[in-house]
Amino acid sequence: MSRQVIRNGFVVTGDPALGDLPDADVLIEDDVIAEIAPRLDVGEDAEVIDARRRIVMPGMIDSHRHVWQGALRSVCSDGSLVDYVTQIRMHAARFFTAEDMYAVQLHGALEALDAGVTSVTDYCHNLLTPDHAHEAIRGLRESGLRVVWNYGFNYPPQADPTFRSLQDRIAFGRELAKHEFTGRDALVTLGVAPEEAPFAGSSERLAAQFGLARELDARVFWHCNSGGIGGANQRDVAAIAELGALGSDVTLVHMYATDEDEWPMVAEAGAAVAFTPETELQMGMMWPSTRICAELGIPFGIGTDITSNNSADLFAAMRIGLQALRCHHIDGDAEARGPFPLGTPISCADALAWGTRGGARALGLEDRVGSLRPGKQADVVLLRGDSLNMAGWDRSHPARSIVQQARPSDVDTVWVAGEIRKREGRLLGDVGRACSLLEAASERVHARIAESGGIELPLDETMARMQAVTRSEDGKYEFDA
Numbered sequence: 001m002s003r004q005v006i007r008n009g010f011v012v013t014g015d016p017a018l019g020d021l022p023d024a025d026v027l028i029e030d031d032v033i034a035e036i037a038p039r040l041d042v043g044e045d046a047e048v049i050d051a052r053r054r055i056v057m058p059g060m061i062d063s064h065r066h067v068w069q070g071a072l073r074s075v076c077s078d079g080s081l082v083d084y085v086t087q088i089r090m091h092a093a094r095f096f097t098a099e100d101m102y103a104v105q106l107h108g109a110l111e112a113l114d115a116g117v118t119s120v121t122d123y124c125h126n127l128l129t130p131d132h133a134h135e136a137i138r139g140l141r142e143s144g145l146r147v148v149w150n151y152g153f154n155y156p157p158q159a160d161p162t163f164r165s166l167q168d169r170i171a172f173g174r175e176l177a178k179h180e181f182t183g184r185d186a187l188v189t190l191g192v193a194p195e196e197a198p199f200a201g202s203s204e205r206l207a208a209q210f211g212l213a214r215e216l217d218a219r220v221f222w223h224c225n226s227g228g229i230g231g232a233n234q235r236d237v238a239a240i241a242e243l244g245a246l247g248s249d250v251t252l253v254h255m256y257a258t259d260e261d262e263w264p265m266v267a268e269a270g271a272a273v274a275f276t277p278e279t280e281l282q283m284g285m286m287w288p289s290t291r292i293c294a295e296l297g298i299p300f301g302i303g304t305d306i307t308s309n310n311s312a313d314l315f316a317a318m319r320i321g322l323q324a325l326r327c328h329h330i331d332g333d334a335e336a337r338g339p340f341p342l343g344t345p346i347s348c349a350d351a352l353a354w355g356t357r358g359g360a361r362a363l364g365l366e367d368r369v370g371s372l373r374p375g376k377q378a379d380v381v382l383l384r385g386d387s388l389n390m391a392g393w394d395r396s397h398p399a400r401s402i403v404q405q406a407r408p409s410d411v412d413t414v415w416v417a418g419e420i421r422k423r424e425g426r427l428l429g430d431v432g433r434a435c436s437l438l439e440a441a442s443e444r445v446h447a448r449i450a451e452s453g454g455i456e457l458p459l460d461e462t463m464a465r466m467q468a469v470t471r472s473e474d475g476k477y478e479f480d481a
């Protein structure tokens with residue numbers, strides 16, 4: 001058995017019963033946290049990691065990320081939701097090869113680990129061929145990151161698609177589950193991401209995709225109530241509730257255009273929600289509905305969504321999400337708060353929970369990760385408390401400095417399932433190789449985009465593409481890319 005003891009750290013367990021322990025040890029045995037207490041007597045055989053002047057915290061969890069967009073970094077940083085959907089989802093996506101997928105996935109997973117993120121939901125919705133899926137998974141596996149990898153049903157328009165029908169995609173999903181995924185205890189597990197409702201076009205198509213997830217015992221992650229651009233709310237939640245497909249194994253993503261009567265349906269079903277503050281703010285998806293989720297007891301986490309827009313830094317996502325929501329609620333509650341208000345809505349500890357415990361629930365992994373507690377997986381982060389931007393941090397409220405001041409460069413050491421992936425500020429993976437691969441993939445993808453006439457297409461053409469994909473049925477692609 002391998003044994004490691006993290007000595008004399010300030011342990012922020014994130015576990016309501018254990019709380020914060022200002023000077024404690026964490027014993028890791030193999031992949032599991034065995035004990036947390038001051039001055040543990042662990043014998044001679046345990047490797048000792050000195051955590052003085054360090055905060056020991058749970059590895060952070062990204063509840064919604066499309067890792068494949070690493071090769072399109074910043075392409076959409078000044079874009080709206082329509083720009084993003086038409087330029088990337090309906091256009092640039094089709095220029096990725098399986099080789100590109102391997103590079104972006106390996107690189108993106110290392111980028112997560114470097115920033116103290118130990119678990120990610122990877123909503124992989126650019127699977128043009130079976131090899132794209134196999135290579136995407138291979139890249140993730142090599143990194144050592146914990147991932148719920150989502151088999152995505154969406155696809156960009158292509159002249160000659162490999163998958164010619166929904167049945168093709170369902171059959172390949174079954175094959176993947178059988179050959180790539182060994183069960184719930186593995187580091188990389190399977191989820192399913194059905195098409196957004198407007199793309200699916202019919203409730204039969206959607207039901208078949210939710211049905212595959214249930215058949216494979218895979219959690220569902222679904223972009224929903226988020227595409228009603230300029231129109232009425234879509235009522236996606238009400239629609240799947242009607243189909244009998246809304247359950248506690250579903251994580252609903254974005255949800256900005258959700259009708260009031262749909263929230264209790266989410267609560268009743270025990271479903272979770274994932275918000276992505278940076279893209280939602282930028283793309284006019286407006287305010288994450290964290291307050292109503294908290295009121296109704298709906299579990300929720302946050303994610304960074306896409307590096308084609310913003311960074312993969314979950315500290316930044318917590319911080320931006322927290323401050324935006326505070327401003328929104330201060331504005332909305334101005335009258336009730338009166339002329340001399342005290343305090344602010346939503347605490348830093350709440351925001352830290354979005355990126356840890358909340359994320360674990362959104363991934364369906366709350367019994368394994370999200371907090372430090374004996375019996376849970378050893379997904380642990382040591383954060384420097386003595387860097388220029390962290391020195392003097394408030395010992396009474398560690399979440400304040402973690403959310404408001406910490407950055408990826410403060411992430412000192414990272415464990416996933418008891419394996420050290422970053423030590424004393426240096427990733428153990430081959431960062432140079434991963435960056436070269438990513439650079440090369442990015443150059444190739446950009447060259448193919450340029451060859452096709454560039455990323456910006458006339459609006460009428462992009463809208464026509466969206467329409468064409470929406471109307472496609474089994475075996476019939478009405479659009480030639």
Ligand SMILES: [Zn+2]
Binds near residue numbers: 253305
């Ligand atoms: Zn997304």
